Amino acid sequence: MVNVMYNDPISYIEPVFRPPSEAKSLILPVTNGCSWNKCTFCEMYTQEQKKFRAKKDEDILEDIKRAATLLPGTKRVFLADGDAMVLSTRRLLQILQWLKEYFPQLERVSSYCLPRNIAKKTVEDLSKMRRGGLGILYVGLESGDNEVLELVNKGETYQSSVDALKKIKASGIESSVMVLSGLGGDKLSKQHAVNSARAVNEAQPDYVSTLVVSFPTGEDRFRQGFPEFKVLTQEQLFEELYEFIDNLDLEDSVFRSDHASNYLPLKGVLGRDKQKLLHQLDLAINQPEKVLLRQEWQRGL
Secondary structure (H helix, E strand, O other): OEEEOOOOOOOOOOOEEEOHHHOOOEEEEOEEOOOOOOOOOOOOOOOHHHOOEEOOHHHHHHHHHHHHHHOOOOOEEEEEOOOHHHOOHHHHHHHHHHHHHHOOOOOEEEEEEOHHHHOOOOHHHHHHHHHHOEEEEEEEEEOOOHHHHHHOOOOOOHHHHHHHHHHHHHHOOEEEEEEEEOOOOOOOHHHHHHHHHHHHHHHOOOEEEEEEOOOOOOOHHHHOOOOOOOOOOHHHHHHHHHHHHHOOOOOOEEEEOOOOOOOOOOEEEEOOOHHHHHHHHHHHHHOHHHOOOOOHHHOOO
8 A cells, every 4th residue: 555645636634545556546535544444453544533434425526526627637546545335335336427427538446445345235236336437446355364364353254355355256346455464473474375375266356466564653553462473584474475376376367566565576477477476486585695675774665
């Protein structure tokens, strides 16, 4: 995720986050914060001003009209904040209709997505949204391991995440899945990697990415639920990622591990590039002088 700061045409409640791939998108807030907001690893919406609420339709429409006047050539829109899909199908379809009306060159609408919110929607609901312009949903799997998910208070399970991803796929909407490297610490590293790969294999998403779990304001909140957590070393992170990719069995998924939190940027298509990616990780583990690694000052959220 990337923290964005904006001026007009829309008034934002800072901080605002969006996926790296939405760098050129208009960020349209339809909610503030996250309706769950209990994951102990996530500090994105913990500030008081980010307390969850859904925006009123009239305020959303006013933002769209103002943005259309100033940015008429907009082709992509990202629905913020962290939880736009919590809105009802009726409201989301209305927002998509307004976007089509006011941005004639619009090509794609996207959003972050909690699996629990997909559970409340049917495949037909999602198909209607796809026809309305919703092109991709970014789903934080974080881990496919139920023990890890419980320790970090994700509020999801292996099955709830896989079910949501399968429903998204059945609707024709693309999905981008994010896994947090190091989330299980040293004790649960292997099962975190193996079960995360198992979940991704079952879901067969269009995109898969990995980020390294980070604690920019400290680990106290995280350790309340996971007191035995021990941060992985750089080498251990590479070993965990190797285990994860080695267990992946994907047909045609774009893989990215190039977020700024990662020490070793990786890109490829799985399964076509699986052995190439594993070779790069093997070098990083056993011959690190042969690969270009990010220094600590180059990393971040």
